[in-house]
Amino acid sequence: MNRNTHARPIPLDDIRYFECEGVVDDGSYDHYTGRLFQVPSLAVARANRLATLCYRRKVSITKSCLYLCFTPALPDGVVRLTDFRREVWQRYVMYGLPLSFNQGDEESRVERVWMATLQSLREIVPSEQIESVDEAASLVEAGGEDLRFPLASAKTKTHLAELAYTMPTWPGMARLLLTVTDRSSLVHGTCVLFESKLSDECGFVGGKVKIIDGNVIARPAASSQGRYYAKLNNVSSFVVSIESLLQGKASVIRNPHEADEA
Incomplete structure (x- = not known):
């Protein structure tokens, strides 16, 4: 699936982390992370900060909310785009993550989720907006809690x-x-x-x-x-x-x- 550079530019304003045992295209049930993958609160906070900065930069994924859905059913680090959604404002992306993710310490899990988020965004934003995503990510990394x-x-x-x-x-x-x-x-x-x-x-x-x-x-x-x-x-x-x-x-x-x- 290729990124659509001609879709209506709705700014991204929310990033949420979901999980699924299979892939949503095949009817597998998805839900917020916590059963399969223990995503730290800091990773969620980083996503909120990144989404806010992307919104201010008018970064668009054609929908207002990115649902990044982690699954062990895909190879580690594989991004799979999908047309699945439950609401018109949702943009789902499947991402391969092994169950061994939970064995890492909090810092490594935060960094792994952060890498997955940026990798997925770079796959779906218009190519001319990748630099804006990277600039926003740099601000999040440098600014932290402050x-x-x-x-x-x-x-x-x-x-x-x-x-x-x-x-x-x-x-x-x-x-x-x-x-x-x-x-x-x-x-x-x-x-x-x-x-x-x-x-x-x-x-x-x-x-x-x-x-x-x-x-x-x-x-x-x-x-x-x-x-x-x-x-x-x-x-x-x-x-x-x-x-x-x-x-x-x-x-x-x-x-x-x-x-x-x-």
């Missing part, structure tokens, strides 16, 4: 304010971070505005940022998801003094959600 995903920024003649969030390995907490930099001295400070078990929640709670009268004001995204999470977490804005943040003594003022907010 990798930040930018959300919004604002600047004046004197200061730059940036919002970003992290995507932790389960069961770690995702963090919504505010960083302010003095554009003259390059002195900077960072504080945590919000934490959640859900990375997406941090992304919607921190959608906008402004610098007003020596303060940075961060607000939820002006989308339906932003309004939903603002109400759910009872927050309309976060206010931080620039001076206190740059001095390492930031205190975050969290203003409650207002029922009539649009």
Whole structure:
């Protein structure tokens, strides 16, 4: 099966790991990893980070979600493309993995799954997007748990304010971070505005940022998801003094959600 470079460019935004005793084309039942293959949480976190970066780079596999399905029924390291799917947004790829995979330590299993993920993506993305996948992978590898995903920024003649969030390995907490930099001295400070078990929640709670009268004001995204999470977490804005943040003594003022907010 050849990669289709003319299919509608739907950005990849999710990567999931499944497993199957046979191959899905032959009717074998597939399910999340855990029975046949013990995939570490760090491998799943890496996949989430990679998918988010691919989405921002508009990398397309013609569907929004990659279901990478490991199976001992194929030779080790063999990628098998398939048209199988249960939903229109799914793109299945079979990948040969021996049951001896579980005998490896956590680090080796993480690296094996990572290699399989990149190998599979390179098989199905348009050839001109392979470089984008490799660039995203390099960022994931270099950033690790501290990798930040930018959300919004604002600047004046004197200061730059940036919002970003992290995507932790389960069961770690995702963090919504505010960083302010003095554009003259390059002195900077960072504080945590919000934490959640859900990375997406941090992304919607921190959608906008402004610098007003020596303060940075961060607000939820002006989308339906932003309004939903603002109400759910009872927050309309976060206010931080620039001076206190740059001095390492930031205190975050969290203003409650207002029922009539649009």
